Amino acid sequence: xxxxxxxxxxxxxxxxxxxxxxxxxxxxxxxxxxxxxxxxxxxxxxxxxxxxxxxxxxxxxxxxxxxxxxxxxxxxxxxxxxxxxxxxxxxxxxxxxxxxxxxxxxxxxxxxxxxxxx
Amino acid sequence: xxxxxxxxxxxxxxxxxxxxxxxxxxxxxxxxxxxxxxxxxxxxxxxxxxxxxxxxxxxxxxxxxxxxxxxxxxxxxxxxxxxxxxxxxxxxxxxxxxxxxxxxxxxxxxxxxxxxxxxxxxxxxxxxxxxxxxx
Numbered sequence: 001x002x003x004x005x006x007x008x009x010x011x012x013x014x015x016x017x018x019x020x021x022x023x024x025x026x027x028x029x030x031x032x033x034x035x036x037x038x039x040x041x042x043x044x045x046x047x048x049x050x051x052x053x054x055x056x057x058x059x060x061x062x063x064x065x066x067x068x069x070x071x072x073x074x075x076x077x078x079x080x081x082x083x084x085x086x087x088x089x090x091x092x093x094x095x096x097x098x099x100x101x102x103x104x105x106x107x108x109x110x111x112x113x114x115x116x117x118x
Numbered sequence: 119x120x121x122x123x124x125x126x127x128x129x130x131x132x133x134x135x136x137x138x139x140x141x142x143x144x145x146x147x148x149x150x151x152x153x154x155x156x157x158x159x160x161x162x163x164x165x166x167x168x169x170x171x172x173x174x175x176x177x178x179x180x181x182x183x184x185x186x187x188x189x190x191x192x193x194x195x196x197x198x199x200x201x202x203x204x205x206x207x208x209x210x211x212x213x214x215x216x217x218x219x220x221x222x223x224x225x226x227x228x229x230x231x232x233x234x235x236x237x238x239x240x241x242x243x244x245x246x247x248x249x250x251x252x253x
Contacts (some may be wrong), residue, residue: 032155035148037136040129042152086153 011077011108015053022053025074026091027079027081044087052080054090072097073117078110090114123218123251124168127178130220130249131166134207143203159189160201160237176251182208182222184243194230197241201227208245218251 015022035042058073074090075117080090088099091113097114104111134140135147146161148154154161168180184204186197205225213220225245 032153034146035152035154037132037147040132040136 006077007108015055015077015090018053018055022055023092024051025054026050026093027052027076027085028089029081030087030088030089031063050080052076068118069115070118071100071113075113076110076112078105078108081110084110084112123176123178123249125221126215126218126251127168127220127249128166130213130215130218131182132164132246135164140207145200145203160187160196162186162204162243178249178251180247180249182245182247184239186243188239188241189237190237192239194239194241197227197230197239199245200227201241203242204245220250220251221248223247 002050026049029047030044031047032042032044054074054076056072058071060071062069062071072092083105084099084103086099086101090097090099095116097116100113100115103113132149140147146154146156146158146159147162147164148156163185165183165185166180167183168178186200188194188196207223209225211220211222223246225243228242228244230239230241
């Protein structure tokens with residue numbers, strides 16, 4: 001068994017052991033092509049939606065009291081989401097959160113930040 | 119009564135990038151607030167910046183600012199070539215539309231500044247315009 005498979009198995013085990021510390025969330029990815037200047041718009045095409053496990057380790061409100069958005073930081077398995085971008089969303093308890101940059105990946109787990117208006 | 123001056127202005131400028139003449143230049147082109155899937159590290163980003171300077175009814179002055187991105191470490195010659203290509207399409211051009219007219223003046227460059235993305239090199243192309251809606 002190579003190291004990559006060993007580490008991947010350990011990540012899978014860690015998420016199983018986390019139990020209900022890891023939430024079920026719906027990760028929806030989308031693809032976008034080049035900008036179409038003929039219609040001055042871009043087409044964002046939903047690609048996949050799937051339920052994945054996510055550990056939430058931070059939630060914070062906007063620092064400016066005039067703003068109303070919330071930001072969460074999640075830890076997910078890299079194998080579940082690949083390379084996320086701003087066109088992807090995460091649905092938690094029916095609420096849709098937008099992906100915001102940056103994300104950090106070590107090839108096994110990914111730290112992502114998501115945001116929504118309250 | 120609304121003049122739709124901002125949407126007409128935007129349409130007048132973005133339509134240039136929809137032409138076959140521009141597509142034939144072979145320069146990847148994107149706009150503000152759009153995360154393009156780019157096939158190379160040479161591309162331009164189009165920013166239309168209406169100005170509040172000397173506002174007049176149904177008219178807009180401003181700048182078309184185009185960020186030219188090149189791979190880092192390859193000099194700036196290509197930025198100058200792209201700037202000349204942009205001049206071909208914009209500098210001194212006067213365009214008349216059914217409901218508006220758009221006039222571009224002369225351009226200038228803000229020479230290469232390091233971009234946030236360290237693998238890219240950025241040069242900004244600026245060209246002033248005057249736009250009149252409701253001819």
